[in-house]
Amino acid sequence: MRTAIMAVAAAIALAAPASAHQTHAHSHTHGHQAVAQEVVQTPTVVVSxxxxxxxxxxxxxxxxxxxxxxxxxxxxxxxxxxxxxxxxxxxxxxxxxxxxxxxxxxxxxxxxxx
Structure with missing residues (x-):
């Protein structure tokens, strides 16, 4: 839970500076999605x-x-x-x-x- 919260906070922090540099709406949207998916997605630990x-x-x-x-x-x-x-x-x-x-x-x- 704490990791997910930190990941979301990191995604917001990383996305905010990126939006200042993006001028084209299309790439802006995909840029936010890519950053959020990259940061929020954590590997699953398989206990085997x-x-x-x-x-x-x-x-x-x-x-x-x-x-x-x-x-x-x-x-x-x-x-x-x-x-x-x-x-x-x-x-x-x-x-x-x-x-x-x-x-x-x-x-x-x-x-x-x-």
Whole structure:
């Protein structure tokens, strides 16, 4: 939520100076739309863990879409892998997809992107 608000504020801030330089109405409209879409659109983080057939954490590890989406979100590969490993190796999250989601969101709120 906070990210979306900041993105909208950034879109407004970026669009305002652009409008002062645009004189043609057609390109002006597309310029605002392009900036707003570019700034507001944030990647989706895909929580994807390999669990195996066990309820215990044995072979559990993050799958590529999880790590790749964290990199697209702004984390270095090393940091994205560490976050994904932490989430996928948490024994309290086995069989609890909503808890996986909530834990990942909490980490994303507190772990600065690099």
């Amino acid at each position: 863990c390999f669990r195996g057939p066990w309820d215990k954490v044995i072979w559990d590890h993050p799958q590529a879409p999880f790590t790749d989406s964290l990199v697209a979100y702004g984390y270095s590969f090393e940091r994205a892998n560490a976050i994904a490993q932490r989430v996928c190796r948490d024994a309290t999250l086995v069989g609890r997809p909503e808890a996986l989601r909530a834990t990942t969101m909490q980490i994303l709120r507190t772990a600065p992107r690099n």
